[in-house]
Amino acid sequence: MNHPPIVAVATDNRPLVAPIYQSVKFTFDDVVQTQRHSRGEREGFAYSRVSNPTLQQLELTLAQLQGRDACLLTASGVAAVNLAMLSLCKQGDHVVSFAELYQPTRYMIRRLLGRYGVSHTILSLEDIEGIEQLLASTPTRLVMFESPSNPVLKIADIGRITAAARAHGALTVMDNTFAGFHNHGQFDIDVYVHSLTKYAGGHGDVMGGAVIARQELIDAMRTDFIVMGATLDPHAAFLIQRGMKTYALRYERQCDNASKVARWLASQPGVARVRYPGLAAHPQYALARAQMHDFGTVVTVDLEGGETAVNRFSEALRLFTISASLGSTESLVQPGRLMWPSDLDAIQRQWAEITAATMRLSIGIEDVEDLLEDMRQALHQAGRAAPV
Ligand SMILES: Cc1ncc(COP(=O)(O)O)c(C=O)c1O
Structure with a gap:
């Protein structure tokens, strides 16, 4: 008794729309290839919490639009914000936060990062001199900001914030959800986070989040994201990929x-x-x-x-x-x-x-x-x- 054969599409006969790989598991023909894959010696997929072709397609789309190398996808926007901060911070670090930040982001910095020994200072997004002075006087791991801010639409002076952060060795993480992937790519921002629930999905029927950055930072965060497990489902990734067409x-x-x-x-x-x-x-x-x-x-x-x-x-x-x-x-x-x-x-x-x-x-x-x-x-x- 065998399983029925799986339909194979020849490589010179491609679908116009990237298909959904709604499969948790992927297999190789033999143990040797499975081991080579697990040692990183060959391309391929094994388990969808680690990687999945539908997610990879969306990662490529979003990274390219935002003008950076690579992307990690999460099950919601807050998961993207929180996993990025958790992954980038360690005990003893200091974070610059703002009164104008999205409320759950403030909660994460104050309540959750605080519990693991990460301190923070809350400033106003408009207080650019205060931001520069704080970065000059207090060793800081990251500056977490938005522009336009939610909900009162203040604009961050991104050039000055990123210059001060770079000068004093802090990373900048920008929640770029409001402005979108086509904005702010020209700035020296280290990490962009987006809620895909908003403009990417676009139709109010799917949730997701993305972290977009240069390859080295994404590589440093990848294993933490895989192990924390807030992965986007392939069906959600497919809907968001479809949303991105419009x-x-x-x-x-x-x-x-x-x-x-x-x-x-x-x-x-x-x-x-x-x-x-x-x-x-x-x-x-x-x-x-x-x-x-x-x-x-x-x-x-x-x-x-x-x-x-x-x-x-x-x-x-x-x-x-x-x-x-x-x-x-x-x-x-x-x-x-x-x-x-x-x-x-x-x-x-x-x-x-x-x-x-x-x-x-x-x-x-x-x-x-x-x-x-x-x-x-x-x-x-x-x-x-x-x-x-
Ligand atoms: C600026 C901003 N960031 C993050 C989020 C969180 O996104 P999600 O609802 O997909 O978790 C929101 C949601 O309103 C938001 O407005």
């Missing part, structure tokens, strides 16, 4: 919509503040223009009337969904109370700039006139619209 089109349309939404909101009575790096009124507009190809797809808004107005506006919206996350084809709204920086002290909370009047809009690919019309009626229902 990444540029979606991102471009979302940016275009976001800039129109930001400009429209800035002209509305009842809107206290609009934060979008592409608005000339953004305090770091010149820096954003110099660093980025575009300005992202998130618009952060404060309404007059505080939390009540934000809640009414969010609930009155018909095309926007009240939801966490960003980068989907659909527009989303997240009230500030749901992003509350409860781990920060009073001064750090001022730096974080999230108030009960704040809300984050993640703009999708809908017809922008429909989005503006929806926001017009929601402002009206929230009692914030101009009298007609």
Whole structure:
């Protein structure tokens, strides 16, 4: 009794779409080849937590887009952030953190790295002199930062941060999720992390994360990642690879919509503040223009009337969904109370700039006139619209 034969596709007869290798295990014809593979003497695959062709395809795509040598994939964006930091730090190291960082990243640095003897200092992303002084005075292993920051869209001065880190022997790890793979590749950043759940997957139906860096750093982290085991599933990798086919089109349309939404909101009575790096009124507009190809797809808004107005506006919206996350084809709204920086002290909370009047809009690919019309009626229902 034999297993039925496996269909083999000749090497000169390739599928147009990279296939899913939805297999945990791979085999060789004999023990000698299996041993040669395990000693690293031949190419191939053995076990999908270690490597898998579908994952490797996605790794090549993402590394090339970000302009670096290599990539490691993880089951979520936070796994990418956390595994990179765990793998790069050891007891006694010091990390520079920011009040404006994504909250779970702050949690990881404070609670988890702290438990293993890694200290940290929290600064404001805007305090570039403070960052330079800290790096000059305190031996530091890594600087963990984002730009634009989530959710208030502050812009990091990447040139100065990376120069100071390089001068004082610290590594820079940038969460580049908001700006995307096509941005920030020109900077001397050591490690990029991305949540693939956002623009890469793009359709809100798959989670993943990526760490992208030069070969030597990826090689140094690889075994830790394999052993910690937060591997991406091949089916998820396939969906993300498919998402990447339309990444540029979606991102471009979302940016275009976001800039129109930001400009429209800035002209509305009842809107206290609009934060979008592409608005000339953004305090770091010149820096954003110099660093980025575009300005992202998130618009952060404060309404007059505080939390009540934000809640009414969010609930009155018909095309926007009240939801966490960003980068989907659909527009989303997240009230500030749901992003509350409860781990920060009073001064750090001022730096974080999230108030009960704040809300984050993640703009999708809908017809922008429909989005503006929806926001017009929601402002009206929230009692914030101009009298007609
Ligand atoms: C900047 C940033 N980094 C990381 C993550 C985490 O990604 P995931 O939800 O895929 O774990 C998010 C999620 O919102 C994010 O906004």
